[in-house]
Amino acid sequence: MGGFTFDLKACARPNIIALQPYRCARDDYKDDGSNTLLDANENSYGPSLSLDLSTNRDIGSSTLKLAGLNRYPDPHQIELKQLLCDLRQPADSPATLKPENLFVGVGSDEAIDGLIRCFCIPGVDKILVCPPTYGMYTVAAQVNDVEVVKVPLEVEGESPSFDIQPVKIQELLKDDPRIKLVYICSPGNPTGKLVDPARLKALLEYSWNGVVVLDEAYIDFAGHGKTLAHWVNSYPNLVVMQTLSKAFGMAGIRLGFAFAPSEIARLLNNLKAPYNVSSLTSALAIQAVSESGLEVMGSHRELIVRQRERLIQELPKIQRIGRFLGGYDANFLLVEMLDAPRNLGGRPDNKTAKMVYSQLAETKGIVVRYRGNELGCTGCLRITVGTEQETTKLLTKLEEVFHEIP
Ligand SMILES: Cc1ncc(COP(=O)(O)O)c(C=O)c1O
Structure with missing residues (x-):
């Protein structure tokens, strides 16, 4: 358990904490087929596709409803989120992961950027990365005018461990309250190596007012039970990002997700564009994380x-x-x-x-x-x-x- 009180209100940007998320009429009145939908300025005549729209494309347990593409997609994606929780909840522990612990977006790249926009004031706050690492953390920071501080992975010696250095990271965090996010990649890109969970734990037990972001894009190649996604319910300042782009072979649909304590997930969901995940993407993602997709x-x-x-x-x-x-x-x-x-x-x-x-x-x-x-x-x-x-x-x-x- 995190041994300190993480103060989200003092850590996230004040404008994001105060943000009133976009609401649509369908948050109040569902699109269940019983209503005439004249609320969202869609085109009731249907999509301009010269295809036979009456036959849905059967993709197993879910259906690609081509005829429904004139409607905006579901902003909340609860069915997909529940399946992602079921996927990552360890079998031998009570179900702690809930849809309210999830953000889903256009690849994990959207989560990388969303976290920076949620926590870092442009021109003021900073992120910390551990090179060699995935380049998008720095690109997203630069786009948002956020400075990048570096604490390298352990690269010294004849046979470098490429593990994180929690004590060195803590030294920097102690001296610089403007660092709001620490991005850690496990398995690392380009190192291909899992971070030692004990080192991560040491960092998570350090008392500071920022968020540790663990990027598990490649976790399914590391062996069964290696994900630490369920740790988000033990540590108030941990976010774990994953994606369907790698082991699931679905890079083309652009679906990434982040597990987070529910208060952090709520902020990320408040700031995202309401219809960020398309109907086609969510139908295919649901299929990929259903039983038959998991077998493939x-x-x-x-x-x-x-x-x-x-x-x-x-x-x-x-x-x-x-x-x-x-x-x-x-x-x-x-x-x-x-x-x-x-x-x-x-x-x-x-x-x-x-x-x-x-x-x-x-x-x-x-x-x-x-x-x-x-x-x-x-x-x-x-x-x-x-x-x-x-x-x-x-x-x-x-x-x-x-x-x-x-
Ligand atoms: C470590 C890491 N994180 C995230 C991503 C991006 O994933 P997505 O396709 O979900 O945006 C990549 C892609 O190469 C990656 O290597």
Whole structure:
């Protein structure tokens, strides 16, 4: 449990605390088919689609109602939120996660931005990030004219742990009350490594008036039961973000969500655009997190984990591949490119990594991510784990590239 009293009213922006959220007539009178809806200036003749709208697209337990696309979507998404709670509630504990603990938005990128707008006064407040980490925290801060303070992950030593450093973070928080949010990525991007829950706990038990945001975009690749989403009911200043873009393979529908103590979730829901999640997105998201969708996700995840294992076995057979840095908890690997073969003392090298990156893209048709300039990632490429065929192609082409470059 959080050992201090978090004062949300003193932490969130006063204008957001005072905000009266947009209300629509359908908050009072439901769209259940019994009413003639002339309240929202929609088009009663229907969507301008030259498709047969009378047949709904059957997508299993939910239905894509094309004929209903002339209506605004549900601003509250309670059915989807309940399914997300069921998904993340640990089986062996009482159901504490409720729809009122959730914000759903246009990818977790909307939650990243919404949290900054909720807590940080532009030009005054700050966020803290732990590089190497996901770049959107800084982009969202800059868009909102919010300064970014950095406490790196642990990158010292021959074999860096890439874990968070709670004592160093606390030292900064103690000296700077303008820091309102700490963004932590677990599993990390680009490190692929889960944060140690004990270190996170140490940070959550530190008394300060700000919010810890845990980004669990890749959590389903880390193994069963690793999510800490349910901790939001134990710590008043914890928000846990997740997404359907990764393990669920639904990046195209743009659906992300954040679990939060209900008072924080209420502020995020108050400030969002009322119709941020489209009807098509919510129908597909409901299907993805229903029983049959979860089965598909589970089998895809298994296939990805198998290819991840294969890459861990096979990549080191190429002499100019160095170490894997970070961990194996996500659907990508962070791997060093060496300036000479391992047995000749090759060292991780950015020039080599850049060459491999561009040769792979320009002559082999494979795009990976160069991460050599990130803290502690010298010479590294971040490689997403693909299908079996994609992995075979990657391994073959990577070997070819090393024969072609100096
Ligand atoms: C760590 C992390 N968080 C969030 C996101 C964005 O997710 P979404 O597609 O839900 O906006 C990404 C995407 O790459 C990511 O790597």
